[in-house]
Amino acid sequence: KNEVEQSPQNLTAQEGEFITINCSYSVGISALHWLQQHPGGGIVSLFMLSSGKKKHGRLIATINIQEKHSSLHITASHPRDSAVYICAVRSGSNYQLIWGAGTKLIIKP
Amino acid sequence: GAGVSQSPRYKVAKRGQDVALRCDPISGHVSLFWYQQALGQGPEFLTYFQNEAQLDKSGLPSDRFFAERPEGSVSTLKIQRTQQEDSAVYLCASSPLGLTNTEAFFGQGTRLTVV
Numbered sequence: 001k002n003e004v005e006q007s008p009q010n011l012t013a014q015e016g017e018f019i020t021i022n023c024s025y026s027v028g029i030s031a032l033h034w035l036q037q038h039p040g041g042g043i044v045s046l047f048m049l050s051s052g053k054k055k056h057g058r059l060i061a062t063i064n065i066q067e068k069h070s071s072l073h074i075t076a077s078h079p080r081d082s083a084v085y086i087c088a089v090r091s092g093s094n095y096q097l098i099w100g101a102g103t104k105l106i107i108k109p
Numbered sequence: 110g111a112g113v114s115q116s117p118r119y120k121v122a123k124r125g126q127d128v129a130l131r132c133d134p135i136s137g138h139v140s141l142f143w144y145q146q147a148l149g150q151g152p153e154f155l156t157y158f159q160n161e162a163q164l165d166k167s168g169l170p171s172d173r174f175f176a177e178r179p180e181g182s183v184s185t186l187k188i189q190r191t192q193q194e195d196s197a198v199y200l201c202a203s204s205p206l207g208l209t210n211t212e213a214f215f216g217q218g219t220r221l222t223v224v
Contacts, residue, residue: 033213042115042217043152043200086151095140096165097213099151 003027006087006100014108019074021103023087026068031090033097034061034072038083046072046085077107111135113216115201121222122191130186130219134203141184142213143176144200152200158184191223 004025013019023032034046047054047061049070054061058077063070074081087100114133122128134141140159144152145168154168160181169176173192178184188195198220202213 035215040220043202043215045212045214048212095142095157096154097152101151 004100010104012106021072023070027091029089033088035086036083079107115216127189132184132201138203140204142202146198196223
């Protein structure tokens with residue numbers, strides 16, 4: 001079993017739909033990152049969380065430390081949101097990130 | 110620059126050729142990471158620098174891979190005698206502080222294709 005698991009692996013939705021991507025982890029963490037990667041592109045950091053909830057534009061990230069679970073939500077989704085969304089955790093003081101496999105999101109117009 | 114810059118963006122190398130990939134981190138960032146991302150896979154850690162010191166190179170897959178950051182800013186990842194299995198996107202990330210839970214900023218990556 002992977003230490004960081006994401007679901008779903010693939011998600012196709014219509015423009016305007018509310019999107020939820022889930023991340024569960026099995027290790028103790030000091031921080032959880034949500035990142036976005038477009039095809040052929042680099043990785044963009046969306047959020048870094050250690051507790052609670054963060055919002056940036058149409059993106060919302062939440063984390064429940066007790067349940068070892070985080071969600072990334074996209075409101076009013078748009079085709080330009082199509083990308084791979086990756087959850088990665090930093091365990092304790094370890095500088096290395098433990099990466100999830102990513103969720104490939106396609107938003108159709 | 111405003112972000113992490115990597116060059117070249119794309120590199121095609123013949124098998125056996127040596128390549129050098131460059132990373133310009135955000136100015137003043139202490140930590141610098143190199144990752145290798147094979148097609149359809151998540152990034153795999155290669156090596157970590159804190160300033161000019163290479164504190165961890167445990168992820169480098171073989172002794173053909175070498176990384177340096179001589180002045181604590183620009184870093185170069187060198188791959189000698191490239192093999193087809195080296196084909197991947199090589200990502201560089203930097204962060205402002207050392208071993209703390211700070212946000213990492215990623216470059217666009219260099220896509221290496223070995224033919």
